[in-house]
Amino acid sequence: MKSSNLELKKLKRTQGKKIRFFVAFCLLCLLSGAVFxxxxxxxxxxxxxxQITGAKTYVNKQDVETIAKxxxxxxxxxxxxxxxxxxxLEDNFLGASNFEVKKSISGTLxxxxxxxxxxxxxxxxxxxxxxxxxxxxxxYMDPSTTNLPKIRYEGKVRIGFFIDKALxxxxxxxxxxxxxxxxxxxxxSMSEYDVRMYVD
Numbered sequence: 001m002k003s004s005n006l007e008l009k010k011l012k013r014t015q016g017k018k019i020r021f022f023v024a025f026c027l028l029c030l031l032s033g034a035v036f037x038x039x040x041x042x043x044x045x046x047x048x049x050x051q052i053t054g055a056k057t058y059v060n061k062q063d064v065e066t067i068a069k070x071x072x073x074x075x076x077x078x079x080x081x082x083x084x085x086x087x088x089l090e091d092n093f094l095g096a097s098n099f100e101v102k103k104s105i106s107g108t109l110x111x112x113x114x115x116x117x118x119x120x121x122x123x124x125x126x127x128x129x130x131x132x133x134x135x136x137x138x139x140y141m142d143p144s145t146t147n148l149p150k151i152r153y154e155g156k157v158r159i160g161f162f163i164d165k166a167l168x169x170x171x172x173x174x175x176x177x178x179x180x181x182x183x184x185x186x187x188x189s190m191s192e193y194d195v196r197m198y199v200d
Contacts (some may be wrong), residue, residue, distance in 0.1 A: 015170035045077045047109050058095030058138050067092055072109050094160060095138060124155040135163045149175055152189035
């Protein structure tokens with residue numbers, strides 16, 4: 001009889017612990033849901049300002065802000081996907097080599113823009129274009145306003161697109177080697193098929 005009473009007491013204690021654990025778990029879930037719901041509706045967790053740095057010449061600051069606002073402005077901190085915003089910006093602004101997007105609990109979305117750096121001018125009959133190290137054509141440029149090296153290029157050039165990506169690094173390597181050897185070249189002409197140098 002004693003052993004059955006002992007077993008009954010152990011069973012009641014075990015069941016009591018399980019019930020207390022279950023009730024505590026349910027209360028914790030309910031409390032978590034209430035807190036999450038409050039965060040979703042409260043203004044103090046909404047992103048309400050956008051700070052953009054680094055957009056100067058080749059990326060328009062207002063356009064970056066417009067795209068970022070569509071994905072973040074007045075939205076809850078936890079629901080804003082910074083990776084998606086970075087991808088949207090990279091897809092829309094090829095004049096930048098990188099975007100870094102961060103959100104802060106204070107309600108600010110920070111966007112750091114790294115613009116492409118021009119390394120040479122592409123000279124054609126009627127126009128002169130500025131190009132970066134990946135062969136991205138950034139825009140028109142007056143050759144008298146810069147001392148960037150000039151490439152006479154006979155291929156097709158369109159602003160906002162890439163020329164043959166292999167040509168610009170080749171050109172840069174040629175210029176470095178010519179400088180090392182102290183060879184003076186008046187101009188270099190490049191096409192998709194050959195490179196011509198004119199020595200002084």
